[in-house]
Amino acid sequence: MAQPFYARKTVLKIGPRMGETVYSAQAYYYGTLSTKQVAQQIAQESALTQADVIGVIERLAYYCQTHMNLGYKVRLDGMGVFFNEFITTKTVNSPEEVTTKLIKCVRPAFSPEYTILNSTFRYALLPERVELTKVDFNSSATTNSEPTTEPTEPEPTEPENPDVV
Numbered sequence: 001m002a003q004p005f006y007a008r009k010t011v012l013k014i015g016p017r018m019g020e021t022v023y024s025a026q027a028y029y030y031g032t033l034s035t036k037q038v039a040q041q042i043a044q045e046s047a048l049t050q051a052d053v054i055g056v057i058e059r060l061a062y063y064c065q066t067h068m069n070l071g072y073k074v075r076l077d078g079m080g081v082f083f084n085e086f087i088t089t090k091t092v093n094s095p096e097e098v099t100t101k102l103i104k105c106v107r108p109a110f111s112p113e114y115t116i117l118n119s120t121f122r123y124a125l126l127p128e129r130v131e132l133t134k135v136d137f138n139s140s141a142t143t144n145s146e147p148t149t150e151p152t153e154p155e156p157t158e159p160e161n162p163d164v165v
Contacts, residue, residue: 002130002131002132002133003027003130003131003132003133004027004028004029004030004132004133004134004135005025005026005027005028005132005133005134005135006025006026006028006134006135006136006137007023007024007025007026007134008023008024008025008026009021009022009023010022010023010024028135035054035057036050036054038053038057039051039053039054039057064082064108068082068083068084068108071084075113077113078113078124078125079112079113079124079125080110080111080112080113080124080125081110081111081113082108082109082110083108083109083110083111084106084107084108084109085106085107085108085109086103086104086105086106087103087104087105087106087107088102088103088104089101089102089103089104090102112124112125113125
C-alpha cells in the first residue's frame with residue numbers, strides 16, 4: 001500500500017509574498033494504530049501473547065523515560081535513537097551566560113536510523129522504494145504517482161493534531 005498525500009492550502013502571513021495562497025504536499029493518515037492493535041499483530045506473528053507484547057512495550061517506554069532523564073540516548077537497532085531535545089528562548093554571547101533560564105522546555109525527540117547511499121538517505125523504517133498516492137477529497141478516486149527512491153529530510157514542524165488530518 002502506498003503513502004497517501006494531499007495538497008495543503010496555506011495563505012502566507014509574512015514576507016514579500018504575504019497574502020498569497022500556496023500549496024504543498026502533506027502526508028495523509030488513515031488513522032493511528034494503538035498499542036493494543038500493534039501488540040495483537042505482533043502476537044499473531046510470534047510465540048508471544050498480546051499481554052507479553054504490551055508488557056514489553058510498556059517496559060520499553062519506561063526504560064526510555066528513565067534513562068533519558070539520566071542523560072542517556074536510547075538507540076533501538078532498526079528504528080533509531082530517542083533523546084531529549086531542548087527548546088531554548090535565545091542565544092547568548094559567552095559560555096558563562098548559558099544557564100537553565102535559556103531552556104524553555106525539554107521534550108523527547110526521535111531520530112530515525114538511516115544510511116547514506118549515493119548521496120541518498122535510506123531510512124531503516126521505510127522500504128527501499130516509497131510509493132506515493134495523491135488523495136482527492138472532492139471524489140473517492142485517488143491517483144497514483146511514481147515511486148520515489150529519494151526520501152528527503154522534512155522541515156521539522158509541530159503537528160497541529162497528529163491524530164486528525
